[in-house]
Amino acid sequence: MEYARFTEGSNSVDYLDKAVSFIKSAQSKPEDWKWVILASHGALYGFMICTLKGSALDNVSTGNKHRLIDFSEALKRCQDPTFMSLGGFTRILRLSEEQRQALEDLHRDFRNKFVHYDGAFWSIDPDLIRVKVMHAFDAVRGVVEMGCWYPRFEPSDSEKIEALIIEGKALLQKGSSGDNAAS
Numbered sequence: 001m002e003y004a005r006f007t008e009g010s011n012s013v014d015y016l017d018k019a020v021s022f023i024k025s026a027q028s029k030p031e032d033w034k035w036v037i038l039a040s041h042g043a044l045y046g047f048m049i050c051t052l053k054g055s056a057l058d059n060v061s062t063g064n065k066h067r068l069i070d071f072s073e074a075l076k077r078c079q080d081p082t083f084m085s086l087g088g089f090t091r092i093l094r095l096s097e098e099q100r101q102a103l104e105d106l107h108r109d110f111r112n113k114f115v116h117y118d119g120a121f122w123s124i125d126p127d128l129i130r131v132k133v134m135h136a137f138d139a140v141r142g143v144v145e146m147g148c149w150y151p152r153f154e155p156s157d158s159e160k161i162e163a164l165i166i167e168g169k170a171l172l173q174k175g176s177s178g179d180n181a182a183s
Contacts, residue, residue, distance in 0.1 A: 013160060
């Protein structure tokens with residue numbers, strides 16, 4: 001019997017791959033922007049957890065029940081020099097205020113509203129999504145460059161991750177309304 005196998009690392013890479021796939025399909029199927037948001041968020045959160053975790057579950061959990069930290073806490077820890085130095089990291093995630101705000105918006109105002117759907121009618125400008133997702137892709141790159149020691153990435157994953165980031169950002173930039181004016 002063949003089993004589907006997943007690790008935190010393969011899950012993160014798969015989310016990034018799905019984000020790029022949905023960026024492509026959203027050009028003709030606008031409702032796929034929802035999946036771009038969910039997959040981009042999942043990729044960033046997954047890579048942050050893999051990086052922060054290293055080999056110590058306590059790095060990504062809280063309380064005596066060892067509950068997984070949420071997205072905002074993972075983002076905060078990745079940017080905290082004190083926390084990261086305790087884990088042996090020499091690099092932190094450096095974000096501009098605009099990038100940090102875009103990631104919090106992606107989490108709170110987009111991802112959470114889709115996951116915790118409250119039955120609202122909602123129209124979203126794809127250019128707004130493109131900007132937020134480009135910041136998420138930049139943050140994924142930054143997290144990976146921090147020196148993830150996570151043992152369950154495949155040897156070829158670094159090249160695949162970088163290729164997906166480049167492809168995703170190129171698709172997002174190509175699809176912005178400013179670039180479409182000439183088409």
